[in-house]
Amino acid sequence: xxxxxxxxxxxxxxxxxxxxxxxxxxxxxxxxxxxxxxxxxxxxxxxxxxxxxxxxxxxxxxxxxxxxxxxxxxxxxxxxxxxxxxxxxxxxxxxxxxxxxxxxxxxxxxxxxxxxxxxxxxxxxxxxxxxxxxxxxxxxxxxxxxxxxxxxxxxxxxxxxxxxxxxxxxxxxxxxxxxxxxxxxxxxxxxxxxxxxxxxxxxxxxxxxxxxxxxxxxxxxxxxxxxxxxxxxxxxxxxxxxxxxxxxxxxxxxxxxx
Amino acid sequence: xxxxxxxxxxxxxxxxxxxxxxxxxxxxxxxxxxxxxxxxxxxxxxxxxxxxxxxxxxxxxxxxxxxxxxxxxxxxxxxxxxxxxxxxxxxxxxxxxxxxxxxxxxxxxxxxxxxxxxxxxxxxxxxxxxxxxxxxxxxxxxxxxxxxxxxxxxxxxxxxxxxxxxxxxxxxxxxxxxxxxxxxxxxxxxxxxxxxxxxxxxxxxxxxxxxxxxxxxxxxxxxxxxxxxxxxxxxxxxxxxxxxxxxxxxxxxxxxxxxxxxxxxxxxxxxxxxxxxxxxxxxxxxxxxxxxxxxxxxxxxxxxxxxxxxxxxxxxxxxxxxxxxxxxxxxxxxxxxxx
Numbered sequence: 001x002x003x004x005x006x007x008x009x010x011x012x013x014x015x016x017x018x019x020x021x022x023x024x025x026x027x028x029x030x031x032x033x034x035x036x037x038x039x040x041x042x043x044x045x046x047x048x049x050x051x052x053x054x055x056x057x058x059x060x061x062x063x064x065x066x067x068x069x070x071x072x073x074x075x076x077x078x079x080x081x082x083x084x085x086x087x088x089x090x091x092x093x094x095x096x097x098x099x100x101x102x103x104x105x106x107x108x109x110x111x112x113x114x115x116x117x118x119x120x121x122x123x124x125x126x127x128x129x130x131x132x133x134x135x136x137x138x139x140x141x142x143x144x145x146x147x148x149x150x151x152x153x154x155x156x157x158x159x160x161x162x163x164x165x166x167x168x169x170x171x172x173x174x175x176x177x178x179x180x181x182x183x184x185x186x187x188x189x190x191x192x193x194x195x196x197x198x199x200x201x202x203x204x205x206x207x208x209x210x211x212x213x214x215x216x217x218x219x220x221x222x223x224x225x226x227x228x229x230x231x232x233x234x235x236x237x238x239x240x241x242x243x244x245x246x247x248x249x250x251x252x253x254x255x256x257x258x
Numbered sequence: 259x260x261x262x263x264x265x266x267x268x269x270x271x272x273x274x275x276x277x278x279x280x281x282x283x284x285x286x287x288x289x290x291x292x293x294x295x296x297x298x299x300x301x302x303x304x305x306x307x308x309x310x311x312x313x314x315x316x317x318x319x320x321x322x323x324x325x326x327x328x329x330x331x332x333x334x335x336x337x338x339x340x341x342x343x344x345x346x347x348x349x350x351x352x353x354x355x356x357x358x359x360x361x362x363x364x365x366x367x368x369x370x371x372x373x374x375x376x377x378x379x380x381x382x383x384x385x386x387x388x389x390x391x392x393x394x395x396x397x398x399x400x401x402x403x404x405x406x407x408x409x410x411x412x413x414x415x416x417x418x419x420x421x422x423x424x425x426x427x428x429x430x431x432x433x434x435x436x437x438x439x440x441x442x443x444x445x446x447x448x449x450x451x452x453x454x455x456x457x458x459x460x461x462x463x464x465x466x467x468x469x470x471x472x473x474x475x476x477x478x479x480x481x482x483x484x485x486x487x488x489x490x491x492x493x494x495x496x497x498x499x500x501x502x503x504x505x506x507x508x509x510x511x512x513x514x515x516x517x518x519x520x521x522x523x524x525x526x527x528x529x530x531x532x533x534x535x536x537x538x539x540x541x542x543x544x545x546x547x548x549x550x551x552x553x554x555x556x557x558x559x560x561x562x563x564x565x566x567x568x569x570x571x572x573x574x575x576x577x578x579x580x581x582x583x584x585x586x587x588x589x590x591x592x593x594x595x596x597x
Contacts, residue, residue, distance in 0.1 A: 012514075013419065013476045015426025022429055041517065062415075065517040089418035109422040 004034040005119060006053055008082065010045045010071060011060040016087075016108065020058060023112050031119045042066025046074055046148060047155045054082040056122045058106070061088045066157075069094075069140045072132050074148050077186070081129040083122040094139050101135040102127035143194040147175060149182040158182050160198065164212045164237055166191055168205040178236045202232065202251050203244045212236060213255060216243070269339035270393035271346070271386065274327035278569035279389075284320060286385050291316045314364075315357055319378060322353035347382050354378040412449060416473075416506060423476040438475050441468045449499070456567065458594060459526070459533075460492035466501045466524075473509050481513050482521040490526040494533050495592040497567050503556050504537045504585055511553055512539025512583065533591045541583040557585070564589060 007024070011017050017038055024033050036052050039045035041063045057075055061068040072084045086105040088094060098105040104118045104127075137143070146157040162177040168188045174181045192199065192207055199207040214235040219242050222228040230248055231240040243251050272279040295309035326349045327334070334342050354374050420442060428435040448465055463485075474481050501524070508522045525536040557574065564572040564587065572589035 013423060013426075014478060015423035015476060016419070017426070018430065019422060019426035022426075062514065064515050089422060090414040108418050109425050 004032040005123065006036045006055045007033050008045060008049055008054045008057040008059075009035055009038045010040075010042065010057065010063070010068065011087065012040045012063040013060075014040075016060065020087075020110065020115075023110060023115050026112055027116050027119070031116055033119065042068065042071030042074070043157060045071055046157070050150070050153065050155050053080075054078075056119060057082045057084050059084055059086055061086055061091055061094055066146065067140075069136045070145055073136045073144045074146075076129040076132040076136075077148070081132070083126045084132055085118050085122060097135050097138040100138075102131045103135045142197065147182070147184055147186075149175070149184055151183070156182065160195060163199075164209055164234055165241060166199065166207040176237060200251065200254055202247055203242060206241055208232060208234075208241055210254065216252075216255065219243075266340045267338075269343055269386075270390045271339055271342050272389045272393075273331075273569075274324060274334075274346075275331055276569055277571055280324055281570070282389075283324065283385055286388065287316050287320050287381055288313070290381055290384070314361060315354075315374070318357045318360075319350060319353045322356065323350040323382075326353070343386055346386065347379060350378050350382045351375055412445070413506065413510065415510070419476055420472050427475065434475065438472055441472050445469055445472070445502075455498070456495035456592065457498045458492065459490065459494040459496050462496055462498070462501050463487060463492075463526075465499075466505050469502050469505060470509075473513075477509070477513060480516070480519045481509065482519055484521055484523045486523070486525045490528050490533070491591070491593070493593050494528065495594060496533070496589065497560075497563050500560060500563075500587070501535070501537075503560060507553055507556050507585075508537055508539035508583075512541060515542045516540055528591050531591045533589050535587040535589075536584060538582050538584040540581055541578060542581075560587075 009017050009020050011020070021035060024035065027033070033056075036054060037045070037048040039048050043066045045057075045059075046066075054075075057071075059068040059071055059075075063071075068086060072086070075082055075084055084103065086094070086098065086103065087108055087110065088105065089108040095105065095107075104121060106114060106118060144160060146159050147163070149156045149158055158175055158177060163175045164178065165176050166184075166188060167174050167176065173184045173186055173188055173191065175184055188205065188207060192201055195207075198211075199209055202208050212234050213232050215233040216230050217233060217240070219229040219231040219240070221242070227245070229245055230243045230252075232243060232251075233240060272282075291312040292309055295305050295312055299305045299308050323346070327346055330345075334345060337345065355371065358371055358374055420438070424435050424438045424442070427438075445465065445468055470481070470483055505522065505524070512522060513520045520540040523536070523538045525534075525538075527534050557576065561574045564574060568589055572587065574585065574587050576583070576585050578584075
């Protein structure tokens with residue numbers, strides 16, 4: 001089955017997943033598909049598809065632990081990103097957002113003809129990953145709630161609310177929480193735009209959570225120089241973060257305001 | 259004069275055991291007493307004295323009649339409206355006579371009995387006329403109660419998800435699918451029927467169990483329910499669709515967003531002629547705003563219907579204790595047959 005579409009099905013209700021599988025079986029002669037993973041929520045889905053390639057993901061919106069919108073943001077960051085088709089029983093708000101975008105959706109109970117149409121469309125004219133992020137932002141603004149991190153082949157999810165700062169080190173970005181550091185496969189610039197509300201740039205290689213800053217002091221490394229740099233003191237972790245001279249006026253203004 | 263006869267035949271009398279009725283009657287008679295005190299005083303300064311003097315007659319007569327009428331409500335129930343009104347009048351007159359005799363030594367026998375009778379009769383007639391008018395004005399609201407029961411309808415979310423779940427098991431477990439469709443039909447029959455009258459609690463519980471069974475098809479082991487209804491008389495009368503919307507709320511806000519199985523507790527108890535209903539469910543921390551709005555709407559709907567059926571005698575309160583959300587309803591225990 002070389003031409004078969006590789007599918008991910010995510011729904012918290014077992015009968016709903018069964019129904020989709022039934023329909024896909026029925027449609028096999030027209031649209032050959034292969035369900036490579038099934039999951040009951042977003043977190044499970046991210047763990048199940050690790051190391052697999054998924055062409056199309058059929059994702060329910062309302063789920064416990066991690067809902068479909070948050071999952072879609074993570075799927076949009078995969079390389080290559082799967083085409084996401086949302087499924088919902090009744091969510092006028094989300095449906096309105098889909099209508100305005102290139103992202104396709106299915107209304108439950110799903111009709112076979114409609115599913116076939118959505119799958120064909122996904123193959124023929126896949127929407128850009130950016131469209132997915134945009135529609136997710138329209139439905140649930142504020143960026144992702146969690147960050148995906150790979151550790152020894154296992155997927156870990158780090159709540160954005162727990163991150164004190166992001167630091168870029170050569171190829172990777174580390175996210176520091178109160179307990180430890182996590183390696184992320186993202187760029188600092190992307191994180192900065194996604195979480196502009198929560199984090200501010202204090203150095204070429206560093207973003208800090210605005211509410212994690214406890215104060216500032218002269219940087220010890222540059223103490224002897226004529227124009228010493230400043231460093232931020234953080235409430236939850238012991239290390240100090242150097243502020244670049246260029247950004248100091250903005251950082252100071254933001255701290256005074258906050 | 260058929261219309262006058264019609265009015266007498268359909269005279270709407272208040273429930274004399276209802277707290278709200280008592281409150282309104284007390285306000286009414288004391289208002290009249292105040293007016294009389296104002297009228298009978300030449301100076302404003304003597305109004306309080308006159309009012310207290312009047313109150314010495316007004317309060318015993320009022321309370322005495324109300325106690326008699328409430329205590330005798332069982333015998334009053336089968337009477338025609340006009341007979342009931344006459345009984346109320348006689349009760350008040352009897353109380354007036356008794357009060358006059360009791361107070362005679364304190365009042366130098368000044369109060370003439372016929373005068374007191376006339377005043378009492380006038381007050382009773384005024385109050386009964388007012389209750390009749392108020393009830394007539396309220397009649398459209400009662401029809402509205404039925405309408406609201408319809409708007410307390412099941413969430414589209416539940417309908418479509420349930421249909422989807424039935425389609426999901428129809429091939430693997432056709433029998434389960436059959437039961438589910440039967441339950442769904444029954445549920446909607448109940449939602450669409452005339453919901454103007456109180457229904458037995460046992461029927462309401464049966465309906466709720468069917469609803470939960472349908473939800474279990476979708477949610478499986480995630481939905482756990484603990485019923486505690488042993489100590490509750492099944493013949494108690496409750497507003498139709500009182501439990502089901504609360505359980506639907508509990509499933510939607512309590513169980514569905516939960517990553518692990520969760521338990522809904524339903525506790526029904528009857529004590530001292532009061533029925534208490536408690537429904538508790540787990541509540542997550544991260545709930546978005548519009549879900550809460552939906553919850554409030556369902557609660558406001560039930561609260562309003564309780565008020566239409568029981569006036570001030572019923573209450574609905576909610577509280578969030580730790581990670582559990584609880585709704586508590588208190589209502590008078592009424593039985594079929596009795597009024």
